[in-house]
Amino acid sequence: MISKTVVNKVPKKDKKQALLDSALALFVDQGFHATSTASIAKKAGVATGTLFHHFASKDALLNHLFMAVKLEFAEDISQGILTRGQTGKDLKSDAEHLWQHAIDWALQNPIKQRFFLQYSMSSEVDATIREQAMNSVLHFVVVLIEKGQQQGIIADFPIPLMLANCHGQYLAAIRYFTDHPQWGDDVSQRQASFELFWRSMKVD
Amino acid sequence: MISKTVVNKVPKKDKKQALLDSALALFVDQGFHATSTASIAKKAGVATGTLFHHFASKDALLNHLFMAVKLEFAEDISQGILTRGQTGKDLKSDAEHLWQHAIDWALQNPIKQRFFLQYSMSSEVDATIREQAMNSVLHFVVVLIEKGQQQGIIADFPIPLMLANCHGQYLAAIRYFTDHPQWGDDVSQRQASFELFWRSMKVD
Amino acid sequence: MISKTVVNKVPKKDKKQALLDSALALFVDQGFHATSTASIAKKAGVATGTLFHHFASKDALLNHLFMAVKLEFAEDISQGILTRGQTGKDLKSDAEHLWQHAIDWALQNPIKQRFFLQYSMSSEVDATIREQAMNSVLHFVVVLIEKGQQQGIIADFPIPLMLANCHGQYLAAIRYFTDHPQWGDDVSQRQASFELFWRSMKVD
Amino acid sequence: MISKTVVNKVPKKDKKQALLDSALALFVDQGFHATSTASIAKKAGVATGTLFHHFASKDALLNHLFMAVKLEFAEDISQGILTRGQTGKDLKSDAEHLWQHAIDWALQNPIKQRFFLQYSMSSEVDATIREQAMNSVLHFVVVLIEKGQQQGIIADFPIPLMLANCHGQYLAAIRYFTDHPQWGDDVSQRQASFELFWRSMKVD
DNA sequence: TATGAATGAGTATTCATTCAT
DNA sequence: GATGAATGAATACTCATTCAT
Numbered sequence: 001m002i003s004k005t006v007v008n009k010v011p012k013k014d015k016k017q018a019l020l021d022s023a024l025a026l027f028v029d030q031g032f033h034a035t036s037t038a039s040i041a042k043k044a045g046v047a048t049g050t051l052f053h054h055f056a057s058k059d060a061l062l063n064h065l066f067m068a069v070k071l072e073f074a075e076d077i078s079q080g081i082l083t084r085g086q087t088g089k090d091l092k093s094d095a096e097h098l099w100q101h102a103i104d105w106a107l108q109n110p111i112k113q114r115f116f117l118q119y120s121m122s123s124e125v126d127a128t129i130r131e132q133a134m135n136s137v138l139h140f141v142v143v144l145i146e147k148g149q150q151q152g153i154i155a156d157f158p159i160p161l162m163l164a165n166c167h168g169q170y171l172a173a174i175r176y177f178t179d180h181p182q183w184g185d186d187v188s189q190r191q192a193s194f195e196l197f198w199r200s201m202k203v204d
Numbered sequence: 205m206i207s208k209t210v211v212n213k214v215p216k217k218d219k220k221q222a223l224l225d226s227a228l229a230l231f232v233d234q235g236f237h238a239t240s241t242a243s244i245a246k247k248a249g250v251a252t253g254t255l256f257h258h259f260a261s262k263d264a265l266l267n268h269l270f271m272a273v274k275l276e277f278a279e280d281i282s283q284g285i286l287t288r289g290q291t292g293k294d295l296k297s298d299a300e301h302l303w304q305h306a307i308d309w310a311l312q313n314p315i316k317q318r319f320f321l322q323y324s325m326s327s328e329v330d331a332t333i334r335e336q337a338m339n340s341v342l343h344f345v346v347v348l349i350e351k352g353q354q355q356g357i358i359a360d361f362p363i364p365l366m367l368a369n370c371h372g373q374y375l376a377a378i379r380y381f382t383d384h385p386q387w388g389d390d391v392s393q394r395q396a397s398f399e400l401f402w403r404s405m406k407v408d
Numbered sequence: 409m410i411s412k413t414v415v416n417k418v419p420k421k422d423k424k425q426a427l428l429d430s431a432l433a434l435f436v437d438q439g440f441h442a443t444s445t446a447s448i449a450k451k452a453g454v455a456t457g458t459l460f461h462h463f464a465s466k467d468a469l470l471n472h473l474f475m476a477v478k479l480e481f482a483e484d485i486s487q488g489i490l491t492r493g494q495t496g497k498d499l500k501s502d503a504e505h506l507w508q509h510a511i512d513w514a515l516q517n518p519i520k521q522r523f524f525l526q527y528s529m530s531s532e533v534d535a536t537i538r539e540q541a542m543n544s545v546l547h548f549v550v551v552l553i554e555k556g557q558q559q560g561i562i563a564d565f566p567i568p569l570m571l572a573n574c575h576g577q578y579l580a581a582i583r584y585f586t587d588h589p590q591w592g593d594d595v596s597q598r599q600a601s602f603e604l605f606w607r608s609m610k611v612d
Numbered sequence: 613m614i615s616k617t618v619v620n621k622v623p624k625k626d627k628k629q630a631l632l633d634s635a636l637a638l639f640v641d642q643g644f645h646a647t648s649t650a651s652i653a654k655k656a657g658v659a660t661g662t663l664f665h666h667f668a669s670k671d672a673l674l675n676h677l678f679m680a681v682k683l684e685f686a687e688d689i690s691q692g693i694l695t696r697g698q699t700g701k702d703l704k705s706d707a708e709h710l711w712q713h714a715i716d717w718a719l720q721n722p723i724k725q726r727f728f729l730q731y732s733m734s735s736e737v738d739a740t741i742r743e744q745a746m747n748s749v750l751h752f753v754v755v756l757i758e759k760g761q762q763q764g765i766i767a768d769f770p771i772p773l774m775l776a777n778c779h780g781q782y783l784a785a786i787r788y789f790t791d792h793p794q795w796g797d798d799v800s801q802r803q804a805s806f807e808l809f810w811r812s813m814k815v816d
Numbered sequence: 817t818a819t820g821a822a823t824g825a826g827t828a829t830t831c832a833t834t835c836a837t
Numbered sequence: 838g839a840t841g842a843a844t845g846a847a848t849a850c851t852c853a854t855t856c857a858t
Contacts, residue, residue, distance in 0.1 A: 015822085031327050033237040037849060047823045052850060054821095121321060121379075123235050155403075157396040161380055165400045168376025169369060175325075176368040192361040196369045199359075200404035219839085240831055251840040253834080262832065423843085439735055441645040445828060455844045460829065462842095529729060529787075531643050563811075565804040569788055573808045576784025577777060583733075584776040600769040604777045607767075608812035627818085648852055659819040661855080670853065 016054045018044040020065055028114045032062060032124050063129045066119055069112050070133035076105055077140060091148050092198065098140060099194045106174040107184045113174050120171065134167070141166050145201070155203050162201060169197050220258045222248035224269055232318045236266060236328050267333045270323055273316050274337035280309055281344060295352050296402065302344060303374075303398045310378040311388045317378055324375065338371070345370050349405070359407050366405060373401050424462045426452035428473055436522045440470060440532050471537045474527055477520050478541035484513055485548060499556050500606060506548060507602045514582040515592045521582055528579065542575070549574050553609070563611050570609060577605050628666045630656035632677055640726045644674060644736045675741045678731055681724050682745035688717055689752060703760050704810065710752060711782075711806045718786040719796045725786050732783065746779070753778050757813070767815050774813060781809050 022043035026035040037058050041048045055061040080101040084094075106113035119125050145162055148154030155162075173193045176183075183189040226247035230239040241262050245252045259265040284305040288298075310317035323329050349366055352358030359366075377397045380387075387393040430451035434443040445466050449456045463469040488509040492502075514521035527533050553570055556562030563570075581601045585592040592598070634655035638647040649670050653660045667673040692713040696706075718725035731737050757774055760766030767774075785805045789796040796802070 036847080048825095048849090049823055049851080050821080053823095058849065117325060118327060121325060121375075123322060155399070157400065158393060160384070161393060161396055162400065164376045164380040165373055165397075168372040168374075168379075169404070170372075171325075172368045172372025175372075176365055180364070189362060189365065192365055193369075195359070196361065196366070196404045199406075199408065200373075200400045202403075204403065241833085242831070245841095252832090252842095253840055254838080256833065257838065444826080456828090456846090457830080457844055458842080461844095466828065525733060526735060529733060531730060563807070565808065566801060568792070569801065569804055570808065572784045572788040573781060573805075576780040576782075576787075577812070578780075579733075580776045580780025583780075584773055588772070597770060597773065600773055601777075603767070604769065604774070604812045607814075607816065608781075608808045610811075612811065649854085650852070653820095660821095660853090661819055662817080664854065665817065 015044070015046050015050060018046065019051055019054060019061070020068060023061055023065055024069070024111060024115060027062065027065070028111050028118065031118075032122075059124075059126070062119075062124060063126050066115075066125045067129055067133055069115055070137050073102075073105060073112070073116075074137045074139075077102060077137075081140065091144070091151060091153050092202070095144060095148075095198060096194050098144065099197055100190060102170060103173060103177060103184075103190065103193065107177060110178065113178060117171060117175055117178070138163055138167065148201070153203060154201050165200060166197070169200070173197070219248070219250050219254060222250065223255055223258060223265070224272065227265055227269055228273070228315060228319060231266065231269070232315050232322065235322070236326075241265075263328075263330070266323075266328060267330050270319075270329045271333060271337055273319055274341055277306075277309060277316070277320075278341045278343075281305060281341075285344065295348070295355060295357050296406070299348060299352075299402060300398050302348065303401055304394060306374060307377060307381060307388075307394065307397065311381060314382070317382060321375060321379055321382070342367055342371065352405070357407060358405050369404060370401070373404070377401070423452070423454050423458060426454065427459055427462060427469070428476060431469055431473055432477070432523060433519060435470065435473070436519050436526065439526075440530075467532075467534070470527075470532060471534050474523075474533045475537055475541055477523055478545055481510075481513060481520070481524075482545045482547075485509060485545075489548065499552070499559060499561050500610070503552060503556075503606060504602050506552065507605055508598060510578060511581060511585065511592075511598065511601065515585060518586070521586060525579060525583055525586070546571055546575065556609070561611060562609050573608060574605070577608070581605070627656070627658050627662060631658065631663055631666060631673070632680065635673055635677055636681070636723060636727060639674065639677070640723050640730065643730070644734075649673075671736075671738070674731075674736060675738050678727075678737045679741060679745055681727055682749055685714075685717060685724070685728075686749045686751075689713060689749075693752065703756070703763060703765050704814070707756060707760075707810060708806050710756065711809055712802060714782060715785060715789060715796075715802065715805065719789060722790065725790060729783060729787055729790075732779075750775055750779065760813070765815060766813050777812060778809070781812070785809070 019040060022040045023035070026040055026043065029035075037051050038048050040061075041051050044051075051061065055064060077098065081094075081098065084097060106116070120130070141163060142159065145154055145159055149156055173196075176193070177189075223244060226244045227239070230244055230247065233239075241255050242252050244265075245255050248255075255262075255265070259268060281302065285298075285302065288301060310320070324334070345367060346363065349358055349363055353360055377400075380397070381393075427448060430448045431443070434448055434451065437443075445459050446456050448469075449459050452459075459469065463472060485506065489502075489506065492505060514524070528538070549571060550567065553562055553567055557564055581604075584601070585597075631652060634652045635647070638652055638655065641647075649663050650660050652673075653663050656663075663673065667676060689710065693706075693710065696709060718728070732742070753775060754771065757766055757771055761768055785808075788805070789801075
């Protein structure tokens, strides 16, 4: 009896999470419009109405998902920074750590990475959500750039421009390593990708 | 009679072109899926069926449009290169010319530029078309990089990686100048955007 | 061949009319909300999309239908008035003719009469449409009342009030004869219903 | 503990009444089908499930509500009759008192009056309920008519027909005064509305 | 009694595409 | 080629109702 109850009882959040998981997989696989809400619910093992109990609309689900994945990424990166000791001593080394960690995350979360590539610039995600998510994620980079400029290590270009540039380079890199999976473990290619990034920003 | 026919008749290609023009505007404005073929036809001033005389499907229309715009861009850039004299003497100057010309094109064709941003990575455009278009456009860059590497001016990273990086930086730049139109004419910002691009590629 | 074409070809307006006919029958039978657009189309022998080709929405269809039926009624009544000779000589006789004709119409068009009863006061029909339709139909009555008041035959109450009263009495009468069909042909009952109507309006 | 329970606990009947009140307001405002049970519950400050503890279904709620409002009306009218002294002496004066009282009730209970107008003829209310309610309310009128006919004051038409006619005139009158609120206090208009009613029934 | 998360059948509406003219 | 009425499959979303707590 007890066990049955325990087994059947889904810990509240799980249905919502199951919907998010299913949506992520399907949106990446088929695209947003080609994915029906019914298919999301079915894959999540819930009724179609349940989706709309948790999310006001299909769009709201996408926005929620986008934010969630971005935050997960941000959190993972920020953990990586915190667990390093003596941060700040060598800025380039910090930057490289950040860069490689971000690439690693993408390679280890291929679906979420494809999700980034497909929806980071898509107009299907609400513009304000996109901006909000971007800021939360790129905050590390802002900190890094500012510190580097103070130390005279990073070039003194306008920060928003540098930020946009970083983002573009990151997306290009993960797309490259996704399209050519065999090079994701190639140290020299990984090193090269960081160099392209770093050189564009450091002082000459 | 004759004159009436002549007057009313739109020179063959014009209906097709009108459809492409309307589609471009609407796809950029509302997105691909939110744009109905009926609305495209209406804006173009033709009947709904006419669209399907010129294009096999809505998807085919998008692909055709994508290719056309990319080629237009490529042609414009290539014209810019050809009209310069003594190309090749100073590679950095060539690169800068190329870069600024590409940015200018985007700023002068805001709709087509938004079209690039929205559909360059979108899965709505056929993958093969996207690749084909990319190659045709980025060919100049390949030539540039190869020459630079031979001259020892450009770093010796794998070309596909550098290419991807260039593309990412270009998209980031035009998005930046689109989001902040007031800086598109600011020489120092334009210069900075080129520097970010150039530094990532040149030898240290 | 020719005949086949002729037979298959539905004279344009017929699909729209078929939809209106089906909708009338179903709305009366099942109510507006209980009637699906699919069932209307099916009964009309057209595709579901066709309904929305002719009417912007289910609501628009109802409004259109309401107006059409009201106008048909008005036209029938107005024909009845015109085909009588020497109208105006005896106002009471004119009024009785009008009244009995209106009742007859309802009894001979039972479905449309039920439609009136169900939708004349329903909030499902647009308020402006309802008012518009009412005015067009009750115009005869206004003319009658005004003439009667000038002749000193009809009491001098405010016209809008008398109009509302007439309408209420008419709806009550047709509901009565509908609920008790056997009395619709009973001359004395029909006479009584007119008397109730006429007495409320004539001068004492 | 105890006090908390007591304070939070709403006296049994109140939740049911709150549901009825909310339903009345919403049904009048938006119509029966446009009102969801969820919105009724929300407005009443109870959970969605609670509605179904008190009423078997949404339809049952409407029927219950209809009966309740009709009875409230009947009770109010019957109070009015009882509190008058020497009823019966002057039938016309009794009838006028009844009529004006009924109009007053409608004007003082605008929402319930609109409820009458919308649902008295609607097929959404169960036919038997409607008839039952009608009888309970119109009983006064039956009594009045019968007495009047015995006294030779009221015309000798079939009672069901006269009843239907009364009902129609009453609905017309309250709709008229609702649509033109400024005339509800105009004595001459109120007097006129009664005259229209009375003349249709009294002997010539 | 009360709750509110979950259900899933039901529905209006859209839209790419066709084809007779 | 050009037209636009017609098609009908597809889909987001609603909502009365249930039931485990």
